[in-house]
Amino acid sequence: PNTHEDELGDLAKSIETLARDLHYLTKQRNEFLASISHELRTPLTYIKGYADILRKQSLPKEDMENYLAIIVDEANRLTQLVKELFELAKLDQNQFAIAKEPVDLHPFFEKIEQRFLPILQESNIEFTVSCPSNLCVMADPLRLEQILFNLLDNAKKYSPNGGTIILKAWRQKNNIHILVEDHGKGIPEQDLPFIFNRFYRVDKARTRSLGGSGLGLAIVKELVHAHGADITVSSKVNAGTSFEIIF
Ligand code: ADP
Numbered sequence: 001p002n003t004h005e006d007e008l009g010d011l012a013k014s015i016e017t018l019a020r021d022l023h024y025l026t027k028q029r030n031e032f033l034a035s036i037s038h039e040l041r042t043p044l045t046y047i048k049g050y051a052d053i054l055r056k057q058s059l060p061k062e063d064m065e066n067y068l069a070i071i072v073d074e075a076n077r078l079t080q081l082v083k084e085l086f087e088l089a090k091l092d093q094n095q096f097a098i099a100k101e102p103v104d105l106h107p108f109f110e111k112i113e114q115r116f117l118p119i120l121q122e123s124n125i126e127f128t129v130s131c132p133s134n135l136c137v138m139a140d141p142l143r144l145e146q147i148l149f150n151l152l153d154n155a156k157k158y159s160p161n162g163g164t165i166i167l168k169a170w171r172q173k174n175n176i177h178i179l180v181e182d183h184g185k186g187i188p189e190q191d192l193p194f195i196f197n198r199f200y201r202v203d204k205a206r207t208r209s210l211g212g213s214g215l216g217l218a219i220v221k222e223l224v225h226a227h228g229a230d231i232t233v234s235s236k237v238n239a240g241t242s243f244e245i246i247f
Pocket of ligand 1: 154158182184185186187195202203212213214215216217218241
């Protein structure tokens with residue numbers, strides 16, 4: 001039988017665990033806020049810097065246009081960042097309406113292929129799409145499109161010109177698997193556990209030039225989980241990366 005001492009001991013342990021969790025959550029929240037302010041500050045610094053130059057100096061037309069283009073790019077980056085942060089905040093509070101319906105993947109993939117092909121052709125990337133007919137998942141079609149678009153966009157961003165990207169679905173036992181695979185630069189093993197974390201980027205300097213916020217995969221993960229599905233990643237440096245969604 002439990003004595004008072006046992007009960008008190010258990011209680012003390014629970015309080016200790018709670019305190020540790022609270023400390024961890026506070027630390028995470030502070031890190032998240034620090035990342036947000038950093039991500040907001042960088043584009044603002046560019047915008048202010050170039051706007052100041054344009055105001056103070058009379059520049060050749062070509063320079064002026066270049067600087068204005070940078071200002072517009074950075075303003076677009078800010079808009080995208082704020083949009084993604086808002087999306088994550090809604091996902092965090094479960095304020096996201098996921099309207100599930102049966103989605104027939106064959107025609108769905110055809111639509112995605114049509115939309116994505118012109119973007120890939122620009123970089124001379126081959127797009128291989130395959131899906132058996134009559135393969136249905138219960139999903140919100142708009143959200144599923146957003147998930148796949150994010151993964152395909154990354155596949156393109158981190159692939160060399162002339163590579164191949166594969167989108168494929170199949171049934172395995174009671175599950176349906178969707179695969180997005182590229183043969184691009186890959187992700188080092190030590191970074192793999194973190195790539196779904198908010199603001200995590202493997203190569204901060206390089207990805208900035210590619211226009212990423214580091215929030216894309218965090219949103220993908222939340223959206224996949226909101227569907228009651230799961231996502232896994234496997235990758236090899238200089239060989240490629242594949243993301244698998246399991247419904
Ligand atoms: P970003 O906006 O920087 O692309 P994501 O959250 O979408 O942010 O991805 C996080 C990081 O994971 C990226 O910065 C990149 O380093 C890595 N990554 C994601 N997808 C791929 C991929 N297909 N190939 C190689 N690296 C990838």
